Amino acid sequence: MKFNRLVLACAAGLALCSVTARAQLTVEITGAGANRLPVAIADFTGERIVAQALASVVRADLERSGLFRLVDAGTALADSATPPFEDLKTRGADAVVGGSVVPGADGRYETRVRLSDVQKQTVLGNPAYLHSGAQLRATAHRIADFIYEKLTGEPGVFSTRIAYVVKSTGRYELKIADADGANDQAALASREPIISPTWSPDGTKLAYVSFEAKKPVVYVHDLASGRRHVAANFKGSNSAPAWSPDGKKLAVVLTKDGGSQLYVVNADGSGVTRIATSSGIDTEPRWSPDAHFIYFTSDRGGSPQIYRVASSGAGLGSPAERVTFEGSYNVTPRPSPDGKSLAFVARNSNGRFQLALMDLATKQTQILTDSAKDESPSFAPNGRMILYATEIGGRGVLAAVSSDGRVKQKLSVQAADVREPAWGPLVR
Amino acid sequence: MRTPLLALPLLSALTLLLAACGSQPPAPEQAASGVESRTPGAVSVESAPVTQVKPETFDAGSIAALKDPRSPLSKRSIYFDYDSYVVKDEFQSLLTAHGKFLSANQKMKMLIQGNADERGSREYNLALGQKRAEAVKKALALLGAREDQMEAVSLGEEKPACTDSGEECWAKNRRGDMLYTGEF
Numbered sequence: 001m002k003f004n005r006l007v008l009a010c011a012a013g014l015a016l017c018s019v020t021a022r023a024q025l026t027v028e029i030t031g032a033g034a035n036r037l038p039v040a041i042a043d044f045t046g047e048r049i050v051a052q053a054l055a056s057v058v059r060a061d062l063e064r065s066g067l068f069r070l071v072d073a074g075t076a077l078a079d080s081a082t083p084p085f086e087d088l089k090t091r092g093a094d095a096v097v098g099g100s101v102v103p104g105a106d107g108r109y110e111t112r113v114r115l116s117d118v119q120k121q122t123v124l125g126n127p128a129y130l131h132s133g134a135q136l137r138a139t140a141h142r143i144a145d146f147i148y149e150k151l152t153g154e155p156g157v158f159s160t161r162i163a164y165v166v167k168s169t170g171r172y173e174l175k176i177a178d179a180d181g182a183n184d185q186a187a188l189a190s191r192e193p194i195i196s197p198t199w200s201p202d203g204t205k206l207a208y209v210s211f212e213a214k215k216p217v218v219y220v221h222d223l224a225s226g227r228r229h230v231a232a233n234f235k236g237s238n239s240a241p242a243w244s245p246d247g248k249k250l251a252v253v254l255t256k257d258g259g260s261q262l263y264v265v266n267a268d269g270s271g272v273t274r275i276a277t278s279s280g281i282d283t284e285p286r287w288s289p290d291a292h293f294i295y296f297t298s299d300r301g302g303s304p305q306i307y308r309v310a311s312s313g314a315g316l317g318s319p320a321e322r323v324t325f326e327g328s329y330n331v332t333p334r335p336s337p338d339g340k341s342l343a344f345v346a347r348n349s350n351g352r353f354q355l356a357l358m359d360l361a362t363k364q365t366q367i368l369t370d371s372a373k374d375e376s377p378s379f380a381p382n383g384r385m386i387l388y389a390t391e392i393g394g395r396g397v398l399a400a401v402s403s404d405g406r407v408k409q410k411l412s413v414q415a416a417d418v419r420e421p422a423w424g425p426l427v428r
Numbered sequence: 429m430r431t432p433l434l435a436l437p438l439l440s441a442l443t444l445l446l447a448a449c450g451s452q453p454p455a456p457e458q459a460a461s462g463v464e465s466r467t468p469g470a471v472s473v474e475s476a477p478v479t480q481v482k483p484e485t486f487d488a489g490s491i492a493a494l495k496d497p498r499s500p501l502s503k504r505s506i507y508f509d510y511d512s513y514v515v516k517d518e519f520q521s522l523l524t525a526h527g528k529f530l531s532a533n534q535k536m537k538m539l540i541q542g543n544a545d546e547r548g549s550r551e552y553n554l555a556l557g558q559k560r561a562e563a564v565k566k567a568l569a570l571l572g573a574r575e576d577q578m579e580a581v582s583l584g585e586e587k588p589a590c591t592d593s594g595e596e597c598w599a600k601n602r603r604g605d606m607l608y609t610g611e612f
Contacts, residue, residue: 195554195586196551211586211587214581214612215582216581235579236580239551239555259562260554281558281559284549284551297551304548304552331549332552345548345549375550
């Protein structure tokens with residue numbers, strides 16, 4: 001099943017089509033969960049007046065999560081109407097959503113939604129949203145988030161954004177898009193490589209590494225103003241930025257004292273402190289969500305493996321705790337949002353680089369993918385999906401897999417390499 | 429920037445062509461300047477006369493030797509094994525030539541760019557390229573180059589010399605490049 005927003009947008013006669021056609025991320029579902037919840041999302045009454053489908057965006061969101069099976073509702077359904085429960089039971093729906101879009105006096109719209117349990121014939125929630133015509137997709141994502149949270153107990157991530165880098169001939173673009181790939185915008189375009197973008201915890205900034213100065217330099221980029229500042233530009237290379245959970249600091253890798261080593265700087269670039277020491281490579285730092293530890297990759301034991309140290313630097317001089325032991329190449333540690341598991345990239349005995357997930361309490365590790373060139377995993381803020389870069393047919397694409405390995409998606413841009421994904425935080 | 433090196437054979441041909449037309453002025457002063465502009469176009473104009481330097485005027489220690497294909501100094505790349513940052517013995521004589529040159533020309537600065545092949549993590553490969561650049565820097569320091577003449581940086585896997593997959597290509601990308609003042 002393919003969800004191409006372009007088709008929807010073009011069908012609705014949007015002039016934007018020709019502008020965004022070239023760079024649009026297309027999401028393709030390549031695997032789904034085993035027990036998907038059957039849900040009917042009816043067309044909303046009045047949604048035609050805004051010249052763009054709303055319920056279809058909600059449906060696409062829910063279907064893409066892999067946790068829902070869409071059931072045809074048969075007919076449009078207003079939030080105020082009692083759903084045809086007996087008919088919906090026959091169709092096999094466990095939940096139904098109806099809604100209405102009503103224009104207000106100020107040119108804005110009010111969209112009211114009702115989510116009902118078909119078996120119990122009860123109302124599970126009926127939120128309302130005030131929005132402009134331009135905010136229709138954003139409203140649809142918020143409705144999908146509401147339905148997702150009510151039915152799964154976890155926050156939805158349909159209103160979040162993702163960042164990634166698109167490489168076309170001689171050109172690198174740091175892009176920001178909605179989680180479904182729509183509304184992509186370039187935050188930065190450069191003739192030199194851009195790598196390792198990462199979102200500030202409040203979602204207002206990106207830290208990244210740019211090679212525009214003929215060497216790697218770490219920048220912090222404010223998305224609203226487009227302004228940026230250098231966070232680390234010391235002699236040698238500056239790379240691998242990671243935000244502290246409070247957003248005040250960055251862990252970075254500097255080579256100013258010889259070798260790639262871990263440091264912490266304030267987000268404005270001031271106050272450099274070293275937090276670990278080795279004679280080899282230390283890189284790819286990531287804070288644990290509780291801020292106590294920094295996970296990182298090091299070859300101090302002879303092959304690249306994942307370790308962790310106290311983020312305070314209190315353990316400086318004492319040995320770091322080794323986290324991975326199986327295999328000869330385990331890199332790019334990414335703690336899950338709940339801090340209980342760790343995603344990373346493991347090279348297997350056949351030389352394939354695959355996405356792995358470790359339960360940090362039991363050390364049990366599961367390989368989540370069957371691809372060969374996986375890189376740069378990034379958790380969705382609810383921990384349910386992991387976005388990563390891989391290669392299909394010699395071209396860089398993004399892919400996402402659920403943390404249980406069942407749900408799989410592919411996100412690609414036509415005729416360009418996509419890489420270095422970073423999933424942004426929850427929007428509150 | 430590798431362009432000047434790669435462009436040399438083409439430039440030699442161009443020089444011959446121009447010489448045949450009888451319009452090429454002799455330009456030893458330009459040849460001695462050594463410092464190039466960053467744009468490939470400008471580089472080619474200045475590089476052409478360098479290839480005309482006559483054998484009797486050749487001086488191994490001169491800046492012109494940096495571009496003379498007969499001088500070891502015109503070779504700027506050191507290649508490494510997979511996942512390794514050990515400088516192999518076969519590159520010792522090349523490093524010796526550059527170490528002596530830096531020692532004799534203390535105003536010259538060098539940017540050493542480490543590179544890695546595409547396999548594995550981008551950031552780990554960046555660190556691997558850094559280790560390679562630093563291994564080159566350390567070897568040059570032992571041969572008489574001063575610390576403040578050199579900066580070791582990494583381009584990781586981001587600037588491959590060869591973009592196909594496979595060992596033959598990857599071997600060309602596991603590399604340390606030495607760039608002199610005016611070349612970066």
